Amino acid sequence: xxxxxxxxxxxxxxxxxxxxxxxxxxxxxxxxxxxxxxxxxxxxxxxxxxxxxxxxxxxxxxxxxxxxxxxxxxxxxxxxxxxxxxxxxxxxxxxxxxxxxxxxxxxxxxxxxxxxxxxxxxxxxxxxxxxxxxxxxxxxxxxxxxxxxxxxxxxxxxxxxxxxxxxxxxxxxxxxxxxxxxxxxxxxxxxxxxxxxxxxxxxxxxxxxxxxxxxxxxxxxxxxxxxxxxxxxxxxxxxxxxxxxxxxxxxxxxxxxxxxxxxxxxxxxxxxxxxxxxxxxxxxxxxxxxxxxxxxxxxxx
Numbered sequence: 001x002x003x004x005x006x007x008x009x010x011x012x013x014x015x016x017x018x019x020x021x022x023x024x025x026x027x028x029x030x031x032x033x034x035x036x037x038x039x040x041x042x043x044x045x046x047x048x049x050x051x052x053x054x055x056x057x058x059x060x061x062x063x064x065x066x067x068x069x070x071x072x073x074x075x076x077x078x079x080x081x082x083x084x085x086x087x088x089x090x091x092x093x094x095x096x097x098x099x100x101x102x103x104x105x106x107x108x109x110x111x112x113x114x115x116x117x118x119x120x121x122x123x124x125x126x127x128x129x130x131x132x133x134x135x136x137x138x139x140x141x142x143x144x145x146x147x148x149x150x151x152x153x154x155x156x157x158x159x160x161x162x163x164x165x166x167x168x169x170x171x172x173x174x175x176x177x178x179x180x181x182x183x184x185x186x187x188x189x190x191x192x193x194x195x196x197x198x199x200x201x202x203x204x205x206x207x208x209x210x211x212x213x214x215x216x217x218x219x220x221x222x223x224x225x226x227x228x229x230x231x232x233x234x235x236x237x238x239x240x241x242x243x244x245x246x247x248x249x250x251x252x253x254x255x256x257x258x259x260x261x262x263x264x265x266x267x268x269x270x271x272x273x274x275x276x277x278x279x280x281x282x283x284x285x286x287x288x289x290x291x292x293x294x295x296x297x298x299x300x301x
Contacts, residue, residue, distance in 0.1 A: 028196040028203075032229055035192040036236030036285070037243075039185045040277045044244025046185065047273055048265050050178025055267070057171030067160060068139070070099075070130040074154030083128050086152045090132060093147070095139030102129045127156075189233070189281055190288040197229055197292040208297070222293035226286060233285030237278040245274050 070090075074082045083101050090099040102110075107129060132139075141159040148155040201208070208221055248265045266273065 028200040029232060031196045032193055032232040032285075033236035035189060035196075036233040036281050037240035039189045039192075040237035040240030040281055041244040041247075043182055043185050043277045043280075044241055044248065044274050046178045046181040047277075048248050050175050050182070051266060051270050051273070053171050053174035053178060057168050057175065066134045066136075066138070068132040068134065068141070069158045069160070070132060070148070071156045071158065072128040072130065072152070072154050073156060074127075078154065079128050082152050082154045083130065086130055086148065086155050089144075089147055089151060090130070093139060093144055095135050095137055096132060097135045098133045100131055102131060127154075186280065186284055190284045193229055193233060193285045194288045194292045197225055197289045198296055200225065200229075201293060201296040218294065218297045222290060222297060225293045226289045229289040230282050230285045234278055234282035237281035241274050241277045244277075245271075 070086055072079055072083050072086060087099055087101065090096050107126060110129075111126070139159075141157060145157050148157060211221055212218075245266075251265060
């Protein structure tokens with residue numbers, strides 16, 4: 001534990017003499033900065049996707065779980081009477097908060113994406129739709145279907161169960177995919193920083209040999225690499241995170257027609273979540289560099 005705290009303190013305090021062990025520029029420095037920045041940029045989008053998918057799953061589950069639709073499929077001369085009968089049944093049904101028949105204009109708006117705005121409902125046998133909003137306790141769909149079958153033969157109840165489950169499941173899988181992407185991004189950062197640390201250690205093998213001859217310990221040498229690569233990853237990830245957040249802010253607003261794309265990004269306190277990305281990259285660099293440095297120093301013994 002003391003060794004870990006000493007290494008962590010050394011990252012931020014530093015040692016000018018130890019810092020000279022690691023070259024401040026070159027291929028490894030550029031690789032570390034670029035890898036950390038690029039992966040942080042991608043991580044911001046993965047976070048945005050995951051959080052948006054979570055909100056979408058919650059919204060779909062809540063909205064569809066508390067709504068149902070009744071279709072009145074009957075001849076034109078009986079449609080109004082059966083609609084009124086269905087509404088009377090719904091007034092006395094436990095679990096129904098409100099119910100109303102959609103107007104011709106509302107049904108025409110629902111069909112407009114497929115048939116155009118000039119559709120005449122009288123030209124097609126379009127059923128009358130009744131929108132049902134449930135209470136928190138919900139209704140008994142089986143019992144309501146029995147009542148409708150007995151009194152309104154043209155009524156068909158759709159409680160949205162067959163729509164709700166696949167949509168919520170799809171959104172949940174999108175959320176899982178976002179978190180898996182973040183794990184893979186973290187692993188990629190660890191792999192790239194490990195390769196860069198190995199390359200830097202190999203390039204400075206002669207310098208390390210001289211340091212050992214004058215009394216430098218392996219912990220002292222490893223600390224120099226840990227500090228330099230951790231700070232590079234931290235600064236590179238911070239730059240990538242800021243660019244990623246800026247890109248999310250500049251995403252075009254899809255409006256109400258955007259469906260899934262609407263709300264893709266961060267909302268509320270979720271805007272603070274990307275701040276974790278640089279800290280995570282720094283932590284990954286700290287442990288990856290420490291492991292790689294100590295293993296490589298043993299090989300150079």
